[in-house]
Amino acid sequence: xxxxxxxxxxxxxxxxxxxxxxxxxxxxxxxxxxxxxxxxxxxxxxxxxxxxxxxxxxxxxxxxxxxxxxxxxxxxxxxxxxxxxxxxxxxxxxxxxxxxxxxxxxxxxxxxxxxxxxxxxxxxxxxxxxxxxxxxxxxxxxxxxxxxxxxxxxxxxxxxxxxxxxxxxxxxxxxxxxxxxxxxxxxxxxxxxxxxxxxxxxxxxxxxxxxxxxxxxxxxxxxxxxxxxxxxxxxxxxxxxxxxxxxxx
Numbered sequence: 001x002x003x004x005x006x007x008x009x010x011x012x013x014x015x016x017x018x019x020x021x022x023x024x025x026x027x028x029x030x031x032x033x034x035x036x037x038x039x040x041x042x043x044x045x046x047x048x049x050x051x052x053x054x055x056x057x058x059x060x061x062x063x064x065x066x067x068x069x070x071x072x073x074x075x076x077x078x079x080x081x082x083x084x085x086x087x088x089x090x091x092x093x094x095x096x097x098x099x100x101x102x103x104x105x106x107x108x109x110x111x112x113x114x115x116x117x118x119x120x121x122x123x124x125x126x127x128x129x130x131x132x133x134x135x136x137x138x139x140x141x142x143x144x145x146x147x148x149x150x151x152x153x154x155x156x157x158x159x160x161x162x163x164x165x166x167x168x169x170x171x172x173x174x175x176x177x178x179x180x181x182x183x184x185x186x187x188x189x190x191x192x193x194x195x196x197x198x199x200x201x202x203x204x205x206x207x208x209x210x211x212x213x214x215x216x217x218x219x220x221x222x223x224x225x226x227x228x229x230x231x232x233x234x235x236x237x238x239x240x241x242x243x244x245x246x247x248x249x
Contacts, residue, residue, distance in 0.1 A: 008129070008154075011122030013060020020124060020132030022227035023059075027120035029234035030055040033241045034112040039105055044244050051237060052112045059119035069118040070111065077107035126154060159198055163191055 015023050033051045038044035056066065080103035124132065130147045167187070172180060223231070 007065060007118060007121045009122070009125035010062055010065060011060035011119065012062075013058050013123065015059045015123040017226075018230060019135070019223050019227045020128040021135035022223050022231050023120065023123050024129075024132040024136060025231045026058075026234040027055070027116065027123070029231075029238045031113055031116045031120075033234075033238045034116055035109060036245050037241045038245050039108065041244060044241070047237065047241055047244070048108075048112065051241075052115060055116055056119045059123035061115075061119040061122045065118055065122060066115065069115050073107070073111035073114045076114075077103070077110050080106055126150065155198060155202070156195065159194055160191065163187070163194060 015026075018026075030051050034048060037048040037051070039048060061069075081100070083103065129150055130143075133143045133146060136143075
């Protein structure tokens with residue numbers, strides 16, 4: 001997939017006009033809807049497809065990022081189809097349709113969840129991510145932990161890209177086998193040293209600014225009428241998905 005830092009805020013859809021809390025709330029509801037939607041009923045498939053397409057279009061996920069998310073999902077879930085013969089042997093009916101149903105369901109749900117997360121990241125800047133989480137009714141400690149995970153993941157990605165760029169500038173990829181082998185063995189040491197230095201600088205900056213790990217106060221939701229309507233619609237769709245799930249095929 002593309003770099004972690006490049007996905008944030010790359011969308012150009014109508015979701016940009018919504019409040020960060022509304023975007024996060026709708027994203028969580030879309031993720032939950034794709035996770036529990038029943039794929040054995042026509043209405044469940046219709047809701048599953050509608051949520052996925054509608055959320056991706058509303059966030060304005062670029063086509064390049066969409067294809068990158070789908071490629072990542074293919075790398076993760078296509079190997080599951082290698083277990084289809086084993087499932088066919090263990091199944092009582094022994095049909096290929098029953099054997100392929102399990103990996104296909106896992107692959108579809110996993111791909112949809114990855115695309116939904118990528119679209120949510122595209123609709124939010126990294127700075128708005130903390131604001132949106134602060135406006136939702138989550139514990140302050142959990143909000144601080146999730147925000148720090150996102151920021152540290154961005155720092156790790158940037159540092160990794162800088163390390164790879166430095167190695168390319170020094171001609172390691174085009175060098176001989178011995179030089180490339182030495183670079184491969186020394187890469188973890190260089191990477192860890194650079195990460196340790198970056199962590200010390202971030203810690204010093206947080207200490208200077210008096211940051212104790214928790215947001216100072218809970219922010220207000222600040223949702224307008226369109227934001228409330230969008231959140232209510234997402235909640236209504238999730239309720240319909242839960243009803244179909246409870247009713248069964």
